Structure formats: C-alpha cells, structure tokens
Amino acid sequence: MPRRALKQITYSDTFQKKYRYTLVEPEGKNFDPNFKPHLTPKEMLQLGVFGGAYFIGVKNLMPTDLPASWFRGVALSPDHEKHKEYNLFHVSASQSLAIWQQKGWIYNDDPHGWFQWYCRYYLGRRIPAEDARQIKRWNAIRRHIVQIQNNCRKGDATCRPRQRQAVLHWAYDSRTL
Secondary structure, eight states, X not given: OOOOOXXXXXXXXXXXXXXXXXXXXXXXXXXXXXXXXXXXXXXXXXXXXXXXXXXXXXXXXXXXXXXXXXXXXXXXXXTSSOOGGGSTTSSOOOOOHHHHHHXXXXXXXXXXXXXXXXXXXXXXXXOHHHHHHHHHHHHHTHHHHHHHHXXXXXXXXXXXXXXXXXXXXXXXOGGGO
C-alpha cells in the first residue's frame, strides 16, 4: 500500500511566529487508545465553548492552520472577550490563559492551551511526550463527569451547568450525562 504524503503546516499569530508542524496521521484517525473524545473540535465549536473567544490574539478568532469549515456558523466574540452567552450552557466555566500559564499547563507548541493541542492532534500532528501529558490531563477531567453522574438526573442540563460546560471544553459530551 502506498504511503500517504505528509503535510507540512506553517502557522503564525501573535503567540507563534512561523511555527512548523507535520501532520503524520489522517485527520480524526489513529488516536492513542487512552484518548477517546466524545466530540470533534468542530462539534465543540458548533455547540459553544470558551465564550466564543478561545483563540484570543488571532485575527477573526480563527487560526489559519485549522479548517475554516470548523468555524462556519460558530458564534465568535466580536470584541475578543469571552461571553458566557456563547457557551452551550450559558455559564462561564473556564480560567484565563494567564492562570493556565501560571500553573504550567501551557506547552510552547500550543500557546493557546489544551484545545489548540486537541485541534492539531485531531488534524494528525503527533508529539509523543506532549500527547501523553495532554491525554493524562484529559483523563483527569473524568472526576467531574463522576460528580455530574452522582448528583444529577441523566440529561438534566440544569444540574451542575458549570461542570457540564467545563467537561464540554474537554471534548466530553456532557449533554448525554
């Protein structure tokens, strides 16, 4: 079977200048067996995450290394500020980038954080040590899922909306809990 050509990406924004990476896997395929997100990045954006302003510092809030189709119909913040109304559960459920930086959760290749890592991983980029670290962080969010399941009736979106929004930010479909 012929080997597919690898795709090289060069990306720049206010956080990264001429950052280069290679897509080594097909889009949405060949994930680590410990990483089984419920939602694609496009689905997350369509549902409403990060107050409509996850990619602050990026022109039009749409990074050019991600498919434009992911952003069609997505409510993006007109002022580059997070707005809880743009989130699926209409609550604020995320910490600022400054806090993520203070806690050491930001990796240089993905200065916008976990979601940027997930988008690039989904597209086919692999960085083994960083992938393992981010997948470990993703798995740790399950504690919030357990709290929702233990304290809410299944499908009751009014129960623990901040936790539901938070797990949605990590590609878990909290509408089904």
